[in-house]
Structure formats: structure tokens, C-alpha cells
Amino acid sequence: MPTVRQATLDLLRSLGITTIFGNPGSTEMPFLDRFPGDFRYILGLQEACVVGIADGYARASGQVAFVNLHSAAGVGHALGNIFTAQRNQAPLVITAGQQVRSLLPNQPFLGATEAANFPKPYVKFSIEPARAEDVPAAIGQAFRIAQRRPCGPCFVSIPADDWGRPCEAPVPRILSADVAPDPALIGQAAQALAASRRPVLVAGPEVDQEGMGPAFVALAEAIGAPVLTSPFASRIAFPEDHPLFAGFLAAAPQAVSDALAPFDCVLVVGAPVFTFHVAGEAAIFRRGVPIFHLTADGDTAASAPAGTSILGSLRFAIPALHAALPEMRRTPPPPRIAAPPPLPADPIPAAWLLHRLHLAIPENAILVEEAPSHRPAMQAQMPRTRWGSFFTMASGGLGYSLPAAIGVALAKPDQRVVCLIGDGSMMYSPQALWTAVQHGLRVTTVVINNGGYGAMRSIGQAMQVRDIPGIDLPGLDFVRIAEGMGCPAIRVTHPDALDAALREACRAEGPMLVEVVVDAAIPTLYHKA
Missing domain, CATH: 3.40.50.970 (Thiamin diphosphate (ThDP)-binding fold, Pyr/PP domains)
Incomplete structure (x- = not known):
């Protein structure tokens, strides 16, 4: 034995x-x-x-x-x-x-x-x-x-x-990971979408997770409706250069209700209904607007405050819904207005850094992000257009994305991985750089140094609280931290030096870190609760 x-x-x-x-x-x-x-x-x-x-x-x-x-x-x-x-x-x-x-x-x-x-x-x-x-x-x-x-x-x-005890080897087994949705509920969703005058789709990370991106794009095109990305989506949910892409929902009840108010039918695919971070009134749940929800997550389906949740793998649900739809000829929504390119300044604006980083990274790069205070600017300046090209954490817990970037690079050794991380987040798991060095991984780490927990500053402003201790982080030197683990690094404090530093880091054969000192201005994350 x-x-x-x-x-x-x-x-x-x-x-x-x-x-x-x-x-x-x-x-x-x-x-x-x-x-x-x-x-x-x-x-x-x-x-x-x-x-x-x-x-x-x-x-x-x-x-x-x-x-x-x-x-x-x-x-x-x-x-x-x-x-x-x-x-x-x-x-x-x-x-x-x-x-x-x-x-x-x-x-x-x-x-x-x-x-x-x-x-x-x-x-x-x-x-x-x-x-x-x-x-x-x-x-x-x-x-x-x-x-x-x-x-x-x-x-x-x-x-x-x-470990040293004798045993019988387990019998190999196969378990299907997917379940099919209820056909009757799929038919109800198809009828509601066909009857609606102004439907909208809300897409979440399950679409990319299940490899159903192209099928979901085909579904959205068949419906002819705008597509919003769900709040705090931890992966790309829809190509952000597609004509139907309409932007991102914020994690605030009033903001979600305002964004969905013009529509008479809501289809949520692969996301909760909805993820919130601040308290407030979500009028969308009381207006009687039909909400249909496709997900493989039973807990998410059970916790939805409104609508009809259709439980099943998107691998089955998306094609089934597409097949149940009649032919529809809707006028396409007006194209989304792209954010204008930001201008350089001293100190460096975070939005301009993200604009220049987007131009510097290879076309097939994978972005792993943990800079929550700069996520709206990242979404505006660094559109994700390829499936599998973006990862972040769904929990809000810091200390994930730098080690996750190492794992992504181990899984995708032929692609450049860019970890975009705030100075506060960087201090949770900096030792992950050592693992990147040991394996010679092509990981570019860009630390946005705004001297503190920027998300806390922004949320404090939205909640109208002041004089919060423990938010400022003076005296951190990320170049020395990186070099102490064998990772080459450079610090940028002036806009004239940014492009050269980003190019060098994105062409390095192994890992490299760029610390960029940015303007500490407080970004706006949410509407006031």
C-alpha cells in the first residue's frame, strides 16, 4: 500500500x-x-x-x-x-x-x-x-x-x-462544475428584454471568470443595450472600447439608482445586485423595474434585494438567453464620451501618471490593481479591452494585488504583468517582490505614492468626518525596500522623468519597481451618502 x-x-x-x-x-x-x-x-x-x-x-x-x-x-x-x-x-x-x-x-x-x-x-x-x-x-x-x-x-x-501512514489510493473521480439554469425563467427574461423599450445590462467578473466574454458581447449586441460594469468588479466585465460600453457603476445606492433610472429593464450578468460600500437609498429596488439576474453564485442570488435571480453557470445561461431572444432592432445608444487626456504638472497628477502608464505598457499586458483611491482615474485612463487582462480583489482587503501579480506572472510567463498599487497597499505584502526576483518574473510594479491612505481621505470626505488619525504615511522609501529584496527600482518625482522610467520598467527582463510621487489631492470616489 x-x-x-x-x-x-x-x-x-x-x-x-x-x-x-x-x-x-x-x-x-x-x-x-x-x-x-x-x-x-x-x-x-x-x-x-x-x-x-x-x-x-x-x-x-x-x-x-x-x-x-x-x-x-x-x-x-x-x-x-x-x-x-x-x-x-x-x-x-x-x-x-x-x-x-x-x-x-x-x-x-x-x-x-x-x-x-x-x-x-x-x-x-x-x-x-x-x-x-x-x-x-x-x-x-x-x-x-x-x-x-x-x-x-x-x-x-x-x-x-x-504522511508516513499506509493508505489506499483514492479512486479518481469527475465532478461537473456547471449547472444549467431554469429554461422557464430564461424565457421570462427573454420576453421582458424583448418587450422593453430601454433595457440596460450590468456585467460582472463571472463573465471573464467563466470564459464567456465573446458570448456575452454577442448577447449584448443582439439586445442592442448599453452595458455597465458592476460596482467593484474584480475582473474585466466588458470590453471598455466597445460601442455599447457605458461606464462603471459606483458602489453607492443613490449613484446606482441614478445611473439605472432611465431604463425600463435591467439584466445583471455575473455580478451581485448590487455591491454597495456606503449607506443610502436605492430607489431602483422600489420602482418595480424588472431586474433579471444571471449568476452561478447561490448566495449572491439569495441575497439580491430585488428582481428574479436565475441560478446557473453562465456557460449555459448566456447562450440559452441569446437563443430565446427574438430578433430586435434597436437604435444603438450614443457612444460614451472618453475622458480627455490629462495634462502634466508638478507635483505629478495621478491621472497623468495613469495616462502615461497606459501608453507605456505592452498591448498584451495584464494589469493587477490595488490603488482604490485612484480606481476611477485608472478606469478613465487605462481602459481594459481584452478578456483576462485585469485583476483586482473583490473583498476590499489590502495586501492582495502584489502577490497576486506574482501568481498571474507565474501562470502567464509570456506576458508582461503590471501591478498598480498604492503606497499604503504596498506595505501589506512587500516581500512578494522577493519571490518575483527568485523566479525572474516580468512584473512591473508601479507604486503611486500620495503619502497616505488616499481612499480613507476620500471616504472621510464623503462621510463628512474629519481629523482621522493614522491616514498619513510619511518617510516610506519604496526604492530601498525593493532593492533590499534584489529588485531594481527607481523613484520619480518630476513629470519629465516619468516616461523614461516607465519604459525601462516595462521592458525589463525581470521584475522592476517604479515609485511615483503624485499630488496628494483627494479624489472623489462616491457621492455623499
Whole structure:
């Protein structure tokens, strides 16, 4: 009989998983002993980085990523990005070491109390198997659940002495990840869209996640309706140079209601109805406007405050709705007016930096963003036009996007990855740069340094609160931080030096960081609540 370790490695091979993301400790050493040559180990210097890297890899590759963390403290370090992985619908199987079984009754050093409960509720499945011989089957079950829509992280705690125990190899299994929507509800949505005079579509990240971008564009063109991107979309939802693209919904109830007020039917595809960040009145929910909602996320469907949610994979729902529509001949909406190019100034305006960065990056570059205070300017100056070309976090939790950019680059080694990140965000996971250096990844990190938490300044202004402590961040030197981990870096303080620095960073064979000191003016994120 094989050992638990041998059976697990064979299971991973059968699933096509030969990359392990981890940060090792003593309780993981029996698993990592004599590490097999056909696997690669991606080391992150802190567990939050490890999960962020794995998340980016999973989302960019479309595969389940396998993570190996260290006992309770390591899982605790990672929990912020586990929460983000759940909101991102990133398929991860997270394993963590546990003390040997004979010591567990006596509260041992590095023992995890109620290990399976620790990451809940932000994992889809969590277990510490009752017997060592059940470990490979539990890991196989975690893989199947992680990739069932909506995708998400799963967790298995494994006592250190389990790996050497004999077991039977789990029987290979296949589980369909997709379910079809109710045909009757699809017919109702098609009838409502055909009868409406001014329909509108709201698109979300599930469209790109399921690889249904071209099919969704064809659906939008058949309906002939404008398309808005949902609030806080964590991926591209619709090509932002398409004639039907109408802009972005803000995460504020009044702003959403105002944007949707001119329309008599709303189709939401692959997004919640709706994500809000500030309180307010959403009159759209009381006006009786028909809202139809296509999603594979049952919790999102159940929590929608209005409308008809049609549960099912977009792989089935979008073609089914398209096929149910009669031919429609609507006058196309007027084209969206593009934002004018900003002008240079000293200090550097953030919008001008983003305009110049858009011109500097390669056409096939992938943008990974964590600069929330500058997202409206980024959306105006850096339109995303290709499917798979944009990632950010759906949770709002900082410390995700720099490690995620490393994971995206590992999944897409032939493409330039640009991490656009604020100075506050950069300080959550700067050690991810070390992993980029070790693997020679083509990651360009652009730090927007406005001297503080710009999003907090903006939200404070919207909420009419003042004199908030802990917002300013003086004295940070991102060039020295990067160079200390072996990553070349340059600091830009004047507009005349910006273009050359961005060109150099975007042509570097390995990772490079550019810190740009920008005007600290407070951007407007939302209307007042």
C-alpha cells in the first residue's frame, strides 16, 4: 500500500497539479521530505503572500492551486487573503500542518485547536480527517468542491505523522462544475428584454471568470443595450472600447439608482445586485423595474434585494438567453464620451501618471490593481479591452494585488504583468517582490505614492468626518525596500522623468519597481451618502 504522502502526490499528478505554493514549517516537513523533482515549490516569505500568489495563479490559469501552510499561526497570517480568495471565487486547496496526533490532547506547541473551524466561514469545505488514511480522499474532495461554481478555497488540516501512514489510493473521480439554469425563467427574461423599450445590462467578473466574454458581447449586441460594469468588479466585465460600453457603476445606492433610472429593464450578468460600500437609498429596488439576474453564485442570488435571480453557470445561461431572444432592432445608444487626456504638472497628477502608464505598457499586458483611491482615474485612463487582462480583489482587503501579480506572472510567463498599487497597499505584502526576483518574473510594479491612505481621505470626505488619525504615511522609501529584496527600482518625482522610467520598467527582463510621487489631492470616489 502507498503512504499517505505517495497517494497525495499521485493524486496531484493525476489532476495536473505539479506546483505547490507554500511557506514551510516543522509540521509540513514530512510532506516536503525528498521533494519530488517533477514538482515545483513557490516560496512566499509570509503566508498572506503565499495565498495571494496562489489566488492570482488560480484566477489567471483557470486551475485549482494547491497551497501548503504552517499550522495555526500560519493559517492566521493567511486569513485576510483567504477571505479575499473566497470573495474572488478563486479555486484553492489549502492544506496546513498539524501537530502529531498523539500530542493533540495535551495542547502541544504548534498544535492547532479546532483546526478545521479556524478558517470558517471563508472556505467552502474544511476538515481535519479523523484517520490518517482518509487524508488523500479529503484532499480529492476539497479539489472537487473548490472548482464547483462558485469556485472558492477549501481547507484540509493534516497531522504531521499522517504522511508516513499506509493508505489506499483514492479512486479518481469527475465532478461537473456547471449547472444549467431554469429554461422557464430564461424565457421570462427573454420576453421582458424583448418587450422593453430601454433595457440596460450590468456585467460582472463571472463573465471573464467563466470564459464567456465573446458570448456575452454577442448577447449584448443582439439586445442592442448599453452595458455597465458592476460596482467593484474584480475582473474585466466588458470590453471598455466597445460601442455599447457605458461606464462603471459606483458602489453607492443613490449613484446606482441614478445611473439605472432611465431604463425600463435591467439584466445583471455575473455580478451581485448590487455591491454597495456606503449607506443610502436605492430607489431602483422600489420602482418595480424588472431586474433579471444571471449568476452561478447561490448566495449572491439569495441575497439580491430585488428582481428574479436565475441560478446557473453562465456557460449555459448566456447562450440559452441569446437563443430565446427574438430578433430586435434597436437604435444603438450614443457612444460614451472618453475622458480627455490629462495634462502634466508638478507635483505629478495621478491621472497623468495613469495616462502615461497606459501608453507605456505592452498591448498584451495584464494589469493587477490595488490603488482604490485612484480606481476611477485608472478606469478613465487605462481602459481594459481584452478578456483576462485585469485583476483586482473583490473583498476590499489590502495586501492582495502584489502577490497576486506574482501568481498571474507565474501562470502567464509570456506576458508582461503590471501591478498598480498604492503606497499604503504596498506595505501589506512587500516581500512578494522577493519571490518575483527568485523566479525572474516580468512584473512591473508601479507604486503611486500620495503619502497616505488616499481612499480613507476620500471616504472621510464623503462621510463628512474629519481629523482621522493614522491616514498619513510619511518617510516610506519604496526604492530601498525593493532593492533590499534584489529588485531594481527607481523613484520619480518630476513629470519629465516619468516616461523614461516607465519604459525601462516595462521592458525589463525581470521584475522592476517604479515609485511615483503624485499630488496628494483627494479624489472623489462616491457621492455623499
